Structures are given as C-alpha cells and as structure tokens.
Amino acid sequence: MKRIISAIVASALVWGAAARLGSAAESAASIGSSVAAKLDSAVNAGAGGAAGSAPAVSVAIVEDGRIVYTRAAGLENVAEKRPATTATRFRVGSITKTFTAVAVMQLVERGAMRLDDPIANYVADAPHGKEVTIRQLLMHSSGIPNYGDEAFNSGLVSAATTPAAIVASMGGKPLAFPPGSRYAYSNTGYVLLGLAIERAAKMPLAAYERARIFGPAGMHDTTAGALPAEPGNAVGYMDADGTPAPPYDPSWLFADGDIVSTPSDIARFDIALMSGKLISPASFAQMRAAPIATDEEAVKYGLGVTLFPLADLSFVGHHGGLPGFEADNEMLPGQRFAVIVFGNAFSFSTAGLNGPLLATIFPVSSARAVAERKAAMLVPGAGEDPATTARFFAFFAALQKGRVDRTAVTDEMNAQLTAERLPDLAQQLAPLGTLQKLIFHNKVDQGPGIVFHYTGVFSDQTTPMTFSLDRNDKIAGVFLQ
Secondary structure (H helix, E strand, C coil): CCCCCCCCCCCCCCCCCCCCCCCCCCCCCCCCHHHHHHHHHHHHHHECCCCCCECEEEEEEEECCEEEEEEEEEEEECCCCEECCCCCEEECHHHHHHHHHHHHHHHHHCCCCCCCCEHHHCCCCCCCCCCCEHHHHHCCCCCCCCHHHHHHHHCHHHCCCCHHHHHHHCCCCCCCCCCCCCCCCCHHHHHHHHHHHHHHHCCCHHHHHHHHHHHHHCCCCCEECCCCCCCCECCCECCCCCCECCCCCHHHCCCCCCEEECHHHHHHHHHHHHCCCCCCHHHHHHHHHCCEECCCCCCEECCCCEEEEECCEEEEEEEEEECCEEEEEEEEHHHCEEEEEEECECCCCHHHHHHHHHHHHCHHHHHHHHHHHHHHHCCCCCCCCHHHHHHHHHHHHHHCCCCCCCCCECHHHHHHCCCCHHHHHHHHHHHHCCEEEEEEEEEEECCCEEEEEEEEEECCCEEEEEEEEECCCCEEEEEEC
C-alpha cells in the first residue's frame, strides 16, 4: 500500500549494490553488550522529531533462528504521551503480502491450488480471470490495475467496503500490459489472491491465517483487519511531529495489507518460515527462485517477497507502508537471520534505521555496499531527455521552497499538496540542502505512467530519487530513498 504513486517522500532500500559472486557471505556479528549498545543508540535516534524518524519505533533481530534483540523507543500515542514498548502493535502494510504468499504455497503443497492456474478457477468473476495466473498475481506481473492509488487519494477509503467490491471496481479496466510481460505493483492482485485462498481453503482468510500461520509460528500478538480493542496499539501519524494520519476504514485492507503485529511476532513468523515449519524448504526456495525485475534498481520480486543484495549478502523480505505506518522485514535464510523495523509515521525512513542496524551487524558488507552504491549513483545512464530532467529539477526545487506549479502535476498531487502541507514539506526537505543536479539513470514504463530514476546531488548529501509522469505527461510523484 506504500506504492501510492502520488506520495511525496517514501522510504526505500538504500543499499542495492551488486553482489560479488563467489565471495563468502559475511556472518552476523554476535550481539553482545557492545553491539547491543550501538543498536540501542540507532533505535533511540529513530524515534523523535528529526526528519525521517517517527514518534515511535520498534525493532527485533533474529540470529541463528532465535530472537536475540528487541527494543522500542518513543511514543506509541503522542497525545497521551504513552511510551512504546516491544509489545506495541503496528500495522505492517504490505508485509502482509508475504503471509498471503505463504498461505498460497501451503495450499499448493496440499494440492488445493496450483501456481499456474488462472485466477478464474478460484474467483469466477475476477477481472481478466482466464488470462491471469496465481503466479503472476504473486509476482505483480498480472497487469491488473492497482486499486490502492485511487481509493486512498480520492477518499473512498473513508467508507467501508468488501474484497469483492474492490475487485468489482477494477472489472471494467483494461490490463496495463500482457500478463507475465513485466512488473507493476498491484494491491488488487493480492485481494484476488486472498479471495482465492478463501475458496481453496473453504474458510475466511483471517481464520485460515490464525489456524495455519499465526498459531503454528507462535504469533500471539498478531491479528488481521481492524485493530484490537485493547490498549497497546500504536497511533498512526504522517510525520515525526505527530500530525495525525487521515482515517481509513480497515475493510480496504485485506490480503494486501491488513495484518497488525509486533516486530517480535514478525520475527517468529520469519523463524517458522526459514525453519520449514510453515512451508517446506523447497517451497520457500521456490518463492525466491525466479524473481522479476522491479522499478527499483537491483531489487527483484519473487512470490510475495522482494530480493535485494547488500554486497555479498542476499536479503529476502518485504516493505510495508500505510498512512500512519512504515515497516520493513528482511531475512537472510542461509544464516537464519532477520531484522524487523516498525515506525508509526508515514514519513518514517525504515532504511534510515535499517542502515545503521545492518552496518553494526554486518560492517564489512555494509561498508562495501555503500562504496559501490556511491560510485554507481554518479554514473549517468543512456536515453535521457534533458527537457524532462529540467522539469523535474524545477519541480523539486520549488517544493523545497514550499511552492508548486499546479498546472504541472496530477489532480491527485494537487489534492495532496495543500497550502497547509507545503511549508511542512519544505521543512522536511530542507536537510538535503540545495538541489544542484539530477543524474539520469533510466526510465521504466509501468502502464499507468513512466517512472524515471535519478541521483539527486544536493549541497549536503547525495541520494537516489524517483519521479513519475502519468499518461497525460503530468508529474505524478517523487520519491526519495
């Protein structure tokens, strides 16, 4: 759900360096008192009012199949000044998709589903149901449009809905591309998968997850759908200052983003998944075996999981984001390692906290990846349109001054860039310094629009940036990594 195209600032993976084939992977540093102290410092720095932080953050780390570190900092409720604890529950957003994929693989193992069946075999009224397969839905290569953008940007999410209604709303829309031909993130595809699971399992999705995933993994603080009524839930904010996130009915979140959990419970899920308790090692390997290229450099997508390299390490996991929450779950199956990071602000940079955590635990690989990444960021790609780059430069430079040319952006962007929000946005972007140049790398046709990848060279730092244009040549979004 983070992939709302008109979002202004999005957290993303910052490493993405090419793996060195044949080199021995660095082992995780043992978390003794000195390492734990460095981790504590990083977690504490992630909570508070600084740009990219959140009112509350919570972390869990798994080494050798055991939870070896948990910590929370900040406030789960700003108004009540209620401190976050390691038991505080957060919405995990699209991390839910890995759970959905595991449920599918369980049913495949039982012979109740097949990956290359058309979705129409399970959801009779699925849009383009005879053309699109279960595998393509899992990999975001179906071409079915993403309902999330329109639903959240238009305010539809303020009223209750059903998974069937979400699917029906996409029924008259054409495929963005031939199924299987490329990647384009689609929450709609995972709603369809949730309905297919219900049909194959003959029970509601939430009941299936409790019986077949949460219970066997020992996840005692995890639910799906609406937040539990009891205390201990993190309040969602838009930024570190505690600006409340806009409300939305949880019925809009299903198999694509409806899980509520703690980092420790996600760690238990990871342990169960990596140990073969939920699905066989062969099935887990199949989820990672033939990933598709995404619009994020060096990141690929398998069956409900992202795959990306950190120098000689190969991480498997998923990012999640909703208005009010950001989350990230990353595993190294070969080492039975995992790191889980949650925050209760939409502007929270999971990468900003993941970076120092991994630099502490994997110092050699992290340093190598940073060096490789910095070098790659300064190498321009072919096919640049200088006029388009100039448009993006002028647009972002204006944003940093709290201004926007409303004729240059989509209606959705105009709706988000309110007069009240522009000064706050300028303040959030100020630490970057003055934008000096954009280095073009590539562009990707995603169906609804075109995504452009750059490196932004600012006076105070250099960072990857992504811009998007819709089919009417209007600026639809800009993402900072």
